[in-house]
Amino acid sequence: MAEHERMLRLLLRANLPKEAEKWCTKEEFVKLSPKDETVPLKWTLYELIGKELSGGAEHLAKTVDDPLFVQAVETLREKKDVVLQHEKASNVKASEVQLGRDIPYLLAQYASLSVASTRALPRHEDADSKVPPNDAQLVSLNQAEVLYKEALAWVEKTAAEKEKDALLASGPNAPFGAWVETNLGELLLRQNKPEEAMEWLGKAMDTLQAAQNGTGGSALAMTRVLGQIARACHAMGQAVTSEGLFVTVVESFEREKNLSSTDRVEFSRVLRAYGDLLASWEKREASAARRYEQAERVEQDLARMCQANQSAAALHSVFFLPL
Numbered sequence: 623m624a625e626h627e628r629m630l631r632l633l634l635r636a637n638l639p640k641e642a643e644k645w646c647t648k649e650e651f652v653k654l655s656p657k658d659e660t661v662p663l664k665w666t667l668y669e670l671i672g673k674e675l676s677g678g679a680e681h682l683a684k685t686v687d688d689p690l691f692v693q694a695v696e697t698l699r700e701k702k703d704v705v706l707q708h709e710k711a712s713n714v715k716a717s718e719v720q721l722g723r724d725i726p727y728l729l730a731q732y733a734s735l736s737v738a739s740t741r742a743l744p745r746h747e748d749a750d751s752k753v754p755p756n757d758a759q760l761v762s763l764n765q766a767e768v769l770y771k772e773a774l775a776w777v778e779k780t781a782a783e784k785e786k787d788a789l790l791a792s793g794p795n796a797p798f799g800a801w802v803e804t805n806l807g808e809l810l811l812r813q814n815k816p817e818e819a820m821e822w823l824g825k826a827m828d829t830l831q832a833a834q835n836g837t838g839g840s841a842l843a844m845t846r847v848l849g850q851i852a853r854a855c856h857a858m859g860q861a862v863t864s865e866g867l868f869v870t871v872v873e874s875f876e877r878e879k880n881l882s883s884t885d886r887v888e889f890s891r892v893l894r895a896y897g898d899l900l901a902s903w904e905k906r907e908a909s910a911a912r913r914y915e916q917a918e919r920v921e922q923d924l925a926r927m928c929q930a931n932q933s934a935a936a937l938h939s940v941f942f943l944p945l
Contacts (some may be wrong), residue, residue, distance in 0.1 A: 733769035883936035893917035
């Protein structure tokens with residue numbers, strides 16, 4: 623089942639919802655593990671991510687009856703107690719048990735599903751992203767904040783080893799921790815809390831720097847964090863710092879030869895946010911227009927990629943699908 627799940631994650635990451643649907647045989651795996659309540663939770667998660675890729679955010683919103691995923695969250699919280707009791711009885715660390723490793727991953731993914739299903743975190747830097755969240759979106763943002771922090775707390779509680787940072791220990795690795803921290807920063811920015819957002823984005827930077835190899839996915843994970851910090855600086859009136867960061871982020875994206883569809887979404891968001899910053903300054907209108915035009919070209923490339931893959935949208939960066 624692990625290899626099957628890995629292949630499914632690979633297809634979702636590649637923005638291939640039609641192929642992923644063929645691999646998402648939830649009923650088959652539920653039958654293989656009828657007593658394991660986390661199996662349907664995991665495969666439902668992948669199923670819903672696939673639905674968003676194939677039909678877009680509106681399709682996901684119509685599919686999800688409970689955007690807070692109350693039952694799934696309750697089940698995962700019950701499993702935390704089961705794992706801790708097993709740890710006491712067997713002297714096997716919670717982080718060494720598959721269920722113990724799955725708990726923070728699933729908690730965080732359901733947090734992401736919550737904000738995706740209410741469209742609380744717009745995928746693009748457009749008119750919708752500048753409108754304050756509505757009541758339903760605020761509820762899902764608050765729920766996601768609780769679940770992200772709960773996932774990190776579980777990692778710190780179960781994965782810590784002597785003289786090691788919890789997020790780099792034997793539980794979920796540094797990319798997972800940095801991804802959760804970045805998501806926290808982004809959702810706090812969405813709620814117009816840039817100072818709080820900066821705290822979490824700073825933690826994400828520290829986590830990534832401790833394990834940074836400077837290439838591919840790790841480099842782009844750092845770029846996403848820097849882009850969010852640039853937005854936070856702009857929100858706090860630190861325009862000069864913000865521009866310096868935006869320049870760094872844009873150059874990082876431009877250096878990468880193979881940008882995924884998700885990377886292209888982030889690139890276009892950064893370009894539009896940078897354009898907004900420039901547009902707020904006198905005599906920088908032409909520079910702002912160039913960034914908006916560059917964003918449009920990136921978005922056109924993205925649209926062609928999605929069309930070729932028979933997908934309605936790119937994988938949202940709030941989802942974490944490790945290989």
